[in-house]
Amino acid sequence: MKIKRILVVDDQDVARKVISSVMEKHGHVDTAADGHEALKHYVTAVEDGWLYDLVCMDITMPGLLNGYQAVRCIRAHEETSGITKPVPVVMISSHTDLPAFAKEMDMTVDDYITKPFSQSRLEEVIQRFLY
Template identity: 25%
Template sequence: MKILIADDEANNRILLENFLSPYGSCDSVVNGLAAVETFEMAVRDGAPYDLVCLDIMMPELDGQKALVRIRKLESELRSDGREAAIFMITALDVEEHMLRAFLIGGCTDYLIKPITSRKVVEKLRQHRIIPV
């Protein structure tokens, strides 16, 4: 599995890499704009990401805007019709953020900080990204 992690906090990127690296190859970027650019390159190279983790609050381009751009890229560039699973990451349990991410952006699910290995594995299993 190919995984992209976007978070402006280095500690959060390292933590997610530690939790997700047993399940695949992880790439990390520091903001939403870099996430969109990295995602687009991977699709154009024929090696798209299977899972993307986007922090909601990031400089350059926030996670929700990055989510919308990534979904648009998938619809324009992926001939197989497949979509990456996209988990939004937030420190705030704000219903408005999550509703916007689900309804407008089409995210797969979300994780609320502090993130634990158990929470990550539960979400991966729930969405059949890894075996139950």
């Protein structure tokens, strides 16, 4: 059975740790505190040939790459690298209408989790995308 690889991106240390602790039961977890660090992890994973099975990405983060910009970079990299099966991306944010926000930002994402979130909601995402 292939070990699942998950990337958790959130600038809030507590949120990153909570999400990671749930995800670690299902595979190898890399974490990042901003979009730039997330993109570095993503590119390294592609270069290593061990692609992510799931990316959980906060939207509002400091630095040059926030969540929606990082997702755009990931999607562009997939396209230029010839990756035929895009990684599932789950956006995590305190925005109350995440689907409308994602549409407005022209993001290609697979699901949304609104903060604060429950462990059962994380488990639902895990079951949907990892199994």
